Structure formats: structure tokens, C-alpha cells
Amino acid sequence: MNEEQRLASQQVKQPQQEKDYSKYFEKVFTAPSLKDAKKRGKEEVKYHKDFDIEEKFLHMGEGRKFYIRTYGCQMNEHDTEVMAGIFMQLGYTSTEQIEEADVVLLNTCAIREGAENKVFGELGFLLKYKRQNPEMLIGVCGCMSQEESVVNRILKQYQHVDMVFGTHNIHRLPHILNEAYMSKEMVVEVWSKEGDVIENLPKKRLGSIKAWVNIMYGCDKFCTYCIVPYTRGKERSRRPEEIIQEVRELAAQGYKEIMLLGQNVNAYGKDFEDITYRLGDLMDAIRTIDIPRVRFTTSHPRDFDDHLIEILAKGGNLVEHIHLPVQSGSNEILKIMARKYTREHFLQLVEKIKTAIPNVALTTDIIVGYPNETEEQFQETLDLYREVGFEMAFTYIYSPREGTPAAKMTDNVPDEVKKERLHRLNHVVAEYSAKALKELEGQIVEVLVEGSSKRRDDVLAGYTRKNRLVNFKADPKYIGHRVLVKVTEAKSHSLLGEFVGKVKEEVELIK
Template identity: 75%
Template sequence: MNEEQRLQAGVIKSSTEKLHPSVEKDYSKYFETVYTPPSLKEAKRRGKEKIEYHNDYQIEDRFLGMGTNRKFHIRTYGCQMNEHDTEVIAGILTSLGYESTDNVKEANVILMNTCAIRENAENRVFGELGHLKPLKLENPDLLIGVCGCMSQEESVVNKILKTYDQVDMIFGTHNIHRLPNILHEAYMSKEMVIEVWSKEGDIIENLPKVRHGNIKAWVNIMYGCDKFCTYCIVPYTRGKERSRRPEDIIQEVRHLAASGYKEIMLLGQNVNAYGKDFEDLDYRLGDLMDDLRTIDIPRIRFTTSHPRDFDDHLIEVLAKGGNLLDHIHLPVQSGSSEILKIMARKYSREHFLELVNKIKTAIPTVTLTTDIIVGFPNETDEQFEETLSLYKEVGFEMAYTYIYSPREGTPAAKMVDNIPMEVKKERLQRLNKLVNEMSAEAMKPYKGKTVKVLVEGESKRNPEVLAGYTEKSKLVNFKAPREMIGKIVNVKIIDTKSWSLDGEFIEVVEEEKVMS
């Protein structure tokens, strides 16, 4: 069904809402519309459109109270960026008068905030949409929405249009701030509302948020990615790199510190490319970290970094320590220069090892973790062995490991996926065996030592045990009064496992005693 047919059939709905300029241009012959599907062609473009910053976000009066006596439920898939987007979505819904619920049967609005980075993540979402159909039959007034990275894919939207008529609205990663308008359209019409901007919107500050807990907080410092690794869909689903202004980030972190948060995680698809897009300011991630380390908050981390943008100044600043933690997540993806070239990572094995050496020289106590893909097209047994040897040489203490999964629209998807699945699985098992062994070895020196633990809550396995993380992101389980939740405490380690530590509570650290 083409656009003309959709308009005539009523799938495209007239709207008085103002759309993004790129949308108006593409669909100008239909004037303004809320049928705004994603375009891979548009998403691949990297123009020089100026990004504007808006600090005056507010919900229109006509939408206030929309959610009175209504409840919402959000299911989140994927990375910390998606989790943070969910906090913003929840903030907007709460401002509209909705209440959150964990029970989908109570919900008046159900949103799936999706991840597109792997095929199995998409399949899970489609499976969940199928499970939600009976709820829609029971309650025709229920609104079901799909947002996040999957929404930015043409093939996904086409599949939903064809198969999942229980979905009422689809919106993308660039127009979350438009949620009140999208909900309004969904309530006013019985047709599916689709508003997905393929080109990036402006940077909207002061969006309301409902944060998960009051101990650790995510702070987005930039959006998008310009690296175009051949296997990755993110540059198309999240758009080009756009950095928030430093004064806005610093103000947000200061506010979180004043609110009692103990740890900040700075987020970006390629976080250490921060500031490269500034035309009026020579200010990069190292400068931001140098400013943030003066704020009275115990812990500051960042993720996810790309080796290409990990510059000497950033290393120099991180070496100052303090609240800048000596745990760095540094995705390598492969230990073979040949595979790295096919992946378009733009560094070699040798360059990566040189970077690691710089980091270790400047920060002798550093702990490094990574991401690795196995079974990439054309990966030989010898090249996979190079990945194992690099893992050992660097001395990584943990890794997120994946079997290569082709993503439609990426350059790698056009390559012949010539590694049999049984070979991919065997390589993953071998890699995971090494990862487990080295993690267990890295844990052993902790036995008998006292570590600082930020207590996050009860252990998932035993409510009588508390759990938290060290500065190096090691999970520690120990018994202590519940009043310790949210505090940084000293814990003596009495036993080590492959992925966690068991300890004995000693006391609240001195800084905590002073602050409390």
C-alpha cells in the first residue's frame, strides 16, 4: 500500500500538529500527517543541519490531565540509553496525570521501549506484542505503543502494520518529547498513529524524568553515533552525534548530587566523542570529566566508549582519580586486525594494545572490561584465536560476548554470513570459558581485603542479604541492616566467586558519616 492508498484508506490521519521539517518536506503533498514512517535512506544521511538547543520544554495545557485515573506500564529492552529514555517517557506520562503500574491488566497505556541491536531482542518484542493482543480484545480502550530503536527501522514498522493490528502508536527515538501529541492522536483516532523522524530532532532540555531509585542516576551527555561499524544499526536508529551543552550537564549533575545520589553514569552511544560536534567550543569528554570531578558526588562513570576517540587528555584526567573511577569499559569486538577492518572499527589490534598500555601506565590500578562479537563473516579459526590471545594479553576482567547477528540495513547484512551456527556457538563457548576463568582469577586477590560498596538493595536471591557494587563494579553480597541501603560502606571480603564477592559488613565509610 503506497502513501496515496494509505491516505485514502484512512491509515494516514490528518493532523494539525507541527512535524519535523524533514517530515514536512517528504510528505508535503499531504500537508501535515501523523503517518510518518522511518526511512533508512534518510537515516543514513549525515547533513550539516544545525542542531538547536531548547531549554523551555513544557507540556501544553490542553494535554494536562489526559492521564487522570489512567495507568501506564513500560517494558524496556536493551542498553542504559533505553533505560534512561524510559525514565523520560515515565516522566512525561506522570506529568500528564498517569500513574505507573507493574500489572499490565491494570494499564490503560502499555509501551514497549525496544532495542534493535540484536535479532533475538526484536523477536522478544514481537512475541510480547502477540501476548498483549488478548488484553486489547478485553479492553478496546487500551493503547499499545512501540517506541525505541526498533521503531526507527522501516522493516519493523512494515511488519507491525502487516501483522500487529493491536498496536495503536509507533514513535521513534528522536521525538519522545512529542508523546503528549502522539497520545492525543491515538485517543482521537481508531487508526494506528506513526510518527518516527528519520532525521534527528533538536536537543530538548528540561524533560521530566522519573528516575529508577535515588542512589544511582544516568545522565545523557550526547546522542547518536557517527562511527558506522558495519554490523551496527545504532547510527541509523539514534542518528548523528549531538552533544549536550556542558553547562546543562554540569547543572544536572550538581542537582543530582544535592539530591543525595551517590553515583552518576554518563551515557552516550559513543560517549568519548562528546564535544566533537561543537563549532563554538573546544571542549571534549576530558574537559567535562575534569569539571565534574570537582562536584561533591562519590562516583562518576561513563559508557560506552570507542577506542578511536579515547584521547590522551581523557586518560590524563581520569588518572587524577577521586570520584572518577578506575573501571573503564572499552569494547574491542575482535582481536584480529583483519576482522576489525571488515567491521570498520578503524583501529588495529596493535593500536588497541597501544591504547591499553597508555591507560595502564597512567592508571596502574585500572580494571578493563569489554564487548566481543564472535562468528563475524569470514572470521577464521586463527582470527578467533587472536581474539582469545588479545583477551589474555589485556587482562580483561569481564566481557559481554555475542554471536554475530546480521541487522537489516547495515553493510554487514550484505556480506555472506558464512560461519555455520554450530561453529559460532562453539567459539562463544570457548570465549565464555576464558572470560569466566579470568573473572574468577581477578576476584581471588579480593579475599581478606576491605572494599567500599555502594549498597543498592536486597540480593535478588536472598532478601536477608544486601548487595552492592565496588568502585570497580564488582558485585558484593553481605548481611547488614537495611538502613545501609543507599550508603557507601566498608565490607571485608571473606569468599570469592567467578562473578561476585561475599563479605562481612564493617562500617559506613567516614565520608558517609560526615555527610549523614
């Protein structure tokens, strides 16, 4: 018996381990299918206006507590807010202590191998809590649960897990919980279809200053390295009137900033058949709502049209910060990635944006060590970074995801070369980030105060419109408000400043 088999035998009830899982799926589960997830057919996307919890489930959680651990992107964070809202409508209360929880959910990310390994490690760790409290329900949801290989691994090695459900099944949480309480088998409900749009889902917002607003779901780009089109389904947009109403409600509740979310946010509206309405139209409508800051993420260069640039140039509550993932500066690598744009197209787009919004801050994502990437191709990425002058970047070593085309490519770039390239890229990123921060010394910037700094309770911290962290001393009464701060010193990743005063519109609110 090898080490993997030994660990599996400790965690799996032996009679279950020998089952024919394909047959088991048909009887008990709705299991994920990579083949089905790859389809982009003409299946109609259903639009549900009114989510409601059945009366028989309303008291399910009385006397019970839930705990959710979230991995990955803002979309996952927002999904956690929705699930927390559903739990609370069911009568559960939240807890930050796993040992107190009656239900533990891991809301997972599939974008990189490291994120998945963390989840499997956590599942092994949770076994001791399950032994201490056999009535505890343990669940896996999010993008990992949409992967066929992941569900198979959980079935074979982690049978202390009680439920697995997918990104399209969040609104089904009351039913899934009910089934898990009643069933002696693991409950798996993962739809591999193209997804519906469910409105009026309850939410337990994670804060009272900033809020996330989903405007669309899914992705149709099928970049060769990315698993998201398979885990999140096809692109489908919420109706503009629903989004605008949600933003108005958040403004009325006193939120100061919203982030519009989508896997490919600037493809918003492409799927509408009855109206012509894109992200630029939505941003123009939200621009008139009394909420101080509006952002969006994540955008794709292919869908960043001239109308959107024109609207963003109007400013106001539309901040002058754009996150624009380029991934590589090499045309050859971009082609292999199936990004469907060239280096030249990207630079032309950047020029358009900078012409319309001269003070814009651009940030990006970059992958190094893509299969067969040469030193010359990597140098093209460094050159592009310098030419654009990005103020910050999220940088990654390529991580193969099972089921994607890139996972089948021959990778002849040694690990030590990948790490060395990442180090060199990060050096350039740090250089340009430091330069951007240094240029702010002596300037007065608007800061949305989010709370005390991580290191000192007597220092407040907040972010500028360009998403730069600023630390300064001031009265805690300014938390949740916009203030003016004079930048006195640029640090490696943040700014130090002196409090100047209140932003004019905030004066009455602070009193």
C-alpha cells in the same frame, strides 16, 4: 495460506491489510526511512532549552495508568525515565500490572535479532489484553521503531498497535497520545532526521542511589554490523553547563553515583563549533562536584584521547573502571567491521591507560562469528583477551541487522562453529573474571549498598568502584550509603564479605 499469512489474518483487519502503505504514510504517518537515516548532511541540530507540556494536555492522564517495558541498553532505560516523567506530568500514574494499564509502551532495542523477536512475541501476547480492554493504547517506541522494515511489519501483522514513535520523538509523547485517542488509525511518528537536543525533559528516576545522565546522542562511526547510527541519528552533544547543573542537582538530592551516557560517549564535544570542550574537560569539571562516584559508557577506542586518560588518572570520584569495547582481536575482522583501529592501536591504548591508572579494571564487548571469520582470526581475539587481561566481557554471536553493510556480506561460518567459539571465549572470560575476583580475597573494598540481595532479605548487596557485586550481612540502614567490606570469599560472579564499617564521609549521613 501459509502459517505466517494465517497469523496475520487473525491480527489484521482485512480491508487495512490491502492498503497501499506508501500512500497511507503520506496521508497519516511520518514513517521511518532507512535512506534518510543513512544521511549525514548539514542539517542544523536544534537545541531546545525549555521543554513544556501544553496546557490542553495536562489532565489527559487523570484516572489513567501507564506501563512501560524496556529492552536494551542504559540509554533506553533513561528514555523510559523521561517518558515516565512526561506521563506523570500528564496526570497518569504508573502500574506494574499490564492488565491495569490504560497505556502500554514497549521501549525497544534493535541491536540484535533476539531482542526484536522478543518484542514481536510480546506484541502478539498483548492482543488478548486489547481484546479485553479495547480502550487500551498499545505503543512501540525506541530503536526498533526507527527501522522501516519493523514499521511495515507492525502495520501488516499487528494492527492492534495504536502508536509507533521514534527515538527523536519522545518529547512529542503528549501529542502522539492525543492523536492516538482521537484517531481510528494507527499513529506513526518517526523522524528519520539527524535529531535535536531537548533540555529540561521531566524524569521519573528508577532509583534514588544511582542516576543516568545523557551527555550526547547518536553515533557517526557506522561500524558495518551496527544499526545504531541509523536509529539514533548523528552525534550531538548537550552543552556542558546543562550537564554540570544536572549533576549538581543529583548530588544535592543525595545520589551517590552517576553514569554519563552516550552511544559513543567519548566523542562528546566533537560537534561543538564555538568551543573546544571534550569528555576530559567535562569529567574534570564533574570531578569537583560532591558526588562519590562517576562512570561513563559506552566508549570507543578511536576517541579515547590522552587528555581523558590524564583526567581519569586523577581519581577521586572518577572510578577506576573503564568499559572499552574491542569487538575483535583480528586486524582483518576489525577492518571489515570498520572499527578504524588496529589490534596494535588498541593494545597501545590499553598500555597508556594501565600506566596512568595502574589499578584500573578493564571490561569489553566481543562479537564472534563475524562473516567469514576464520579459526586463526578467532584465536587472535582469545590471545588479545589474555594479553589485556580484561576482568569481564559481554560476548555475542554476530547477529545481522537489516540495512547494515554486514547484512549483505556472505557469511560462511556455520552456526555450530559460532556457538562453539562463543563457548570457548566465555570459558576464557570466566577464567579471567574468577582470577580478578580471587585477588580481592582478604582485601577491604568500598561498597555502595543498593539493597537486599536477590536471594536473601537479611543480606545486603552493592557494588565496588570497579563494578564488582558484593554480598554481606549488615544493618539495612546502610542501604544507599558507602561502606567498607572485607572480602572473605570469591564466588563465580560475585564476592562474599564481612561488614567493616562506614566510609568516613558517610558517618554523619547514616546517623
